């Protein structure tokens with residue numbers, strides 16, 4: 001599966017829509033190329049200083065084109081991992097030595113010495129009770145779950161990749177310690193080159209681990225992505241995946257789970273002014289904004305939306321003249337001439353998965369491998385629209401999402417350090 005498959009899939013979906021709308025394929029705008037994203041407006045530029053030195057494929061630009069199919073092939077995920085060196089770059093021999101291969105992995109599950117949780121037992125390397133990969137898979141025989149989730153960095157506009165994540169609910173491992181009292185939160189971290197300064201830690205309330213609110217999948221110890229063993233770059237052999245959270249909650253190269261009576265979050269990510277309790281937001285982004293538009297000709301546009309915790313009912317698009325000043329006191333473009341775009345149906349072939357099929361018993365999908373509802377929370381959806389022709393001139397195109405409560409982007413949480421939700425604006429010329 002190559003990058004262009006995502007766009008191929010996107011345009012397969014949009015083609016039917018555009019043909020129905022009477023738009024010839026030749027009239028459609030050009031695709032915004034993955035390596036040529038439109039320059040982000042200053043207010044929308046990701047705060048790259050907040051992210052660690054990006055890995056080789058990291059492209060921390062704003063929301064924009066991703067050259068991938070619906071599920072992102074593992075090798076096409078973007079990487080923003082920290083570490084000197086990043087753990088997945090260690091030679092195999094070193095990874096074996098530090099427990100970063102399936103046959104050497106050991107997970108310690110401990111009570112926090114500073115804020116004791118009362119446990120029946122701890123799982124430690126010292127007394128040989130640490131959990132190994134075989135024991136994790138054994139738990140998986142009974143408890144394994146899989147779900148679709150888009151991995152998005154709170155500080156990068158554009159998702160890093162869409163995955164089908166598989167693993168064992170973290171609560172199954174918590175129960176192995178026979179907890180009794182004084183257990184309020186869980187924190188966890190991964191291999192960090194044995195350097196305390198490099199530790200990347202995240203945390204959750206115990207309630208979220210033990211129970212799944214509404215229709216959310218559980219927090220898991222993940223060992224498979226898109227039907228294959230989780231590879232070193234994605235955090236293998238085992239990482240945490242928190243379905244509704246931004247990427248920093250999903251700790252890679254997991255080595256330690258600590259049960260604690262601490263009453264508050266102690267995430268490493270909090271150190272950089274990030275809102276560490278912010279669930280994934282809903283937003284719309286353009287893949288094919290207006291481009292090469294001829295005067296009087298209909299304007300075809302399309303893109304995707306990240307469906308966050310607040311759901312998605314609509315994507316809307318608008319075009320305004322670029323040189324006309326906008327009304328004062330309307331920072332969220334509420335007065336723009338919004339029109340509803342079409343939300344496109346779910347793909348029928350899930351390329352990047354073995355045989356293009358959803359495996360049975362995937363959270364949110366029925367026995368036939370079709371989504372139970374669409375658009376689906378915590379994943380991407382596609383949209384398209386055809387707008388009436390315009391006289392020659394300079395214009396601004398915008399797109400926004402409307403969530404399940406009817407709130408327009410960037411609401412309900414417009415703050416940048418809670419995750420990207422800025423309304424995308426693209427200037428274009430009609431000639």
Ligand SMILES: Nc1nc2c(c(=O)[nH]1)N[C@H]1C(S)=C(S)[C@@H](COP(=O)(O)O)O[C@H]1N2
Nearest residue numbers: 081082153160190200234247248250251252
């Ligand atoms: N151990 C560890 N886990 C980590 C990180 C890290 O630097 N070290 N980065 C986090 C951040 S900030 C993000 S956005 C996600 C990215 O996940 P991905 O690399 O699989 O796309 O991993 C998270 N897990």
Ligand SMILES: [Mo]
Nearest residue numbers: 153154247248
């Ligand atoms: Mo991140």
